[in-house]
Structure formats: structure tokens, C-alpha cells
Amino acid sequence: MTVVLWHIELSHYSEKARWALDHKQIPHERRVPMPGLHGMSALVHTRGAQRRLPVVALDGRRIGDSTAIIAALEEYRPEPALYPADPAERARALELEDWFDEHLGPTLRRFVWHHTLPDTDLVAGTLFTHPSPGRERLLRATAPIATRAVRMDYGVSAESAAAARVDVVGAMDRIEAELQPSGYLAGDAFSVADLSAAALFTPLLAPPERPYVPAGAAPAVLELREELMARRGGAWVMDMYARHRGVSAEIGAPVAVA
Ligand SMILES: N[C@@H](CCC(=O)N[C@@H](CS)C(=O)NCC(=O)O)C(=O)O
Numbered sequence: 001m002t003v004v005l006w007h008i009e010l011s012h013y014s015e016k017a018r019w020a021l022d023h024k025q026i027p028h029e030r031r032v033p034m035p036g037l038h039g040m041s042a043l044v045h046t047r048g049a050q051r052r053l054p055v056v057a058l059d060g061r062r063i064g065d066s067t068a069i070i071a072a073l074e075e076y077r078p079e080p081a082l083y084p085a086d087p088a089e090r091a092r093a094l095e096l097e098d099w100f101d102e103h104l105g106p107t108l109r110r111f112v113w114h115h116t117l118p119d120t121d122l123v124a125g126t127l128f129t130h131p132s133p134g135r136e137r138l139l140r141a142t143a144p145i146a147t148r149a150v151r152m153d154y155g156v157s158a159e160s161a162a163a164a165r166v167d168v169v170g171a172m173d174r175i176e177a178e179l180q181p182s183g184y185l186a187g188d189a190f191s192v193a194d195l196s197a198a199a200l201f202t203p204l205l206a207p208p209e210r211p212y213v214p215a216g217a218a219p220a221v222l223e224l225r226e227e228l229m230a231r232r233g234g235a236w237v238m239d240m241y242a243r244h245r246g247v248s249a250e251i252g253a254p255v256a257v258a
Helices: 012-023 038-045 066-076 087-103 105-116 120-127 133-141 143-154 158-178 192-200 219-229 232-244
Strands: 003-006 028-031 055-058 061-064
Touching: 003 012, 003 038, 012 066, 012 105, 012 192, 038 055, 038 061, 055 066, 061 066, 066 087, 066 192, 087 105, 087 158, 087 192, 105 120, 105 143, 105 158, 105 219, 120 133, 120 143, 133 143, 158 192, 158 219, 158 232, 192 232, 219 232
Parallel strands: 003 028
Antiparallel strands: 003 055, 055 061
């Protein structure tokens, strides 16, 4: 049975699921629902259980939520492992995954959307990394309504974006504080903790190995990117991508030629 991922190209939670699928080299198809219909698509594919993407079809099951998806993939294809074998290290890795999911994911999204939404060209360039003229026309036609909906859904405002900036910098502090002598967040090897922290930073830091990196970014995003890239934690995110992002296992993905 083909493994299918319903995802949003830009989304950092989707990037967690893509990275896990690619890391474990699980061949899968990727489907991108039309912006505006993401919630509906998640509800349909999980039969009402989830209104967020990513969602994975795996072994006859529909699984929503990036953390639950990685847990299911770990069972389905245990090697290469994303969960440390040592119980204490595993508990630490899962705690860190959770912390970055809850503290970095929503705040970084709030900050990036606040500064991106006023520029419809930028929004289109962010959502469509391949030409999609039909979808882009629809997006432009509905931009004022869609902008309001995104602001409401994610709690985006000038005040919340300012607070989010502080929290994003705090998440970078946490990476730097938690890094072990090994250079990883839990134990001596790459784990779900490293994958989560690095993936959740990508809409801001845009490592070149991340698929679907938008061509442009808002000035405030570029400014914070520069600030964080000058830090040890920013260099660490780049390093995790360079060393561990690996090759896509998407069925029909373009093959990289040397
Ligand atoms: N806790 C979830 C969060 C997923 C999430 O927030 N997804 C957002 C994109 S970043 C989404 O589906 N937004 C579209 C919508 O709700 O319509 C996870 O880890 O997968």
C-alpha cells in the first residue's frame, strides 16, 4: 500500500514529517491541498480527527500530527532510528520534540506570517514554489479574506508578533543551552530532538537543503535570520541540514545529478 503524505510545502510541521520519511527512506507520494482547503483536507483524510496538516496514510491508517506521524514511522521502519535506544535519552529527545513543537512552532509561524501577509506577491512566492497559475489566481482573488482568516487562525497581530520574536530568540537560546558535547540535543547521535528543532526553524532560516524554500522573505524575517545565523544555534541548524537532511524518498522526486 503506497504511503501518502498530505502536506503544506512551507509548513515546518510538514517538514518534520517529510524529513522523517526521507531519513528512513520510506517511498511515499506527496499531495499538496489548495491553500484555504488545508483544514478541510486534513479533516477528510483523518475522517474528522484532525484539522491540521501534515497527515500520513500508512498501512491503512490515517495519522495526523507530526509527532504522532514520527512515532508511527519509527514503528513502521525502526532503522535508522530517530528515537535514542537509551530510555533516559529517549525521554529527553521526546521532551525536547514536544517543547519545540509547542514553543517554537506557533511563535515562529506568527512572526513570519505577520511580516509576510501584507505582501501578496511574497505570500504567493511562499506558498507556490512551483508555478501554479490557477491556484495563484484564486489566492490573489481571495487575498483580503484569506489574510484575515490566517491572522485569526494563528493569532497573528503586531503585539503577538513582537512577543513571538522574543520567544523565537528564546528557542534558539534553548538549543544552545541543551546541545551536548556530541553536538546533538540528546545522546551521541542525530535524533527526533535535532530533527524537530532544526525543522521548526526552517521557515525563518531557510537552509538550502530544505525542500520548497521560498525565493524571497520579508525584511523583518531577513533581519531576524541574519541575527540568528550569526549564532552558534543558527550554524547548528545549517549543520543538521547539511549532514542529515539526506535524499528525498518521494516517489517520482527529481533525482539529484552531480
Ligand atoms: N501539532 C501539529 C500542528 C500542525 C499545524 O499547525 N499545521 C498547520 C500548518 S503549519 C496547518 O495545517 N494549517 C492549515 C490549516 O489549519 O488550515 C503537528 O505537529 O503536526
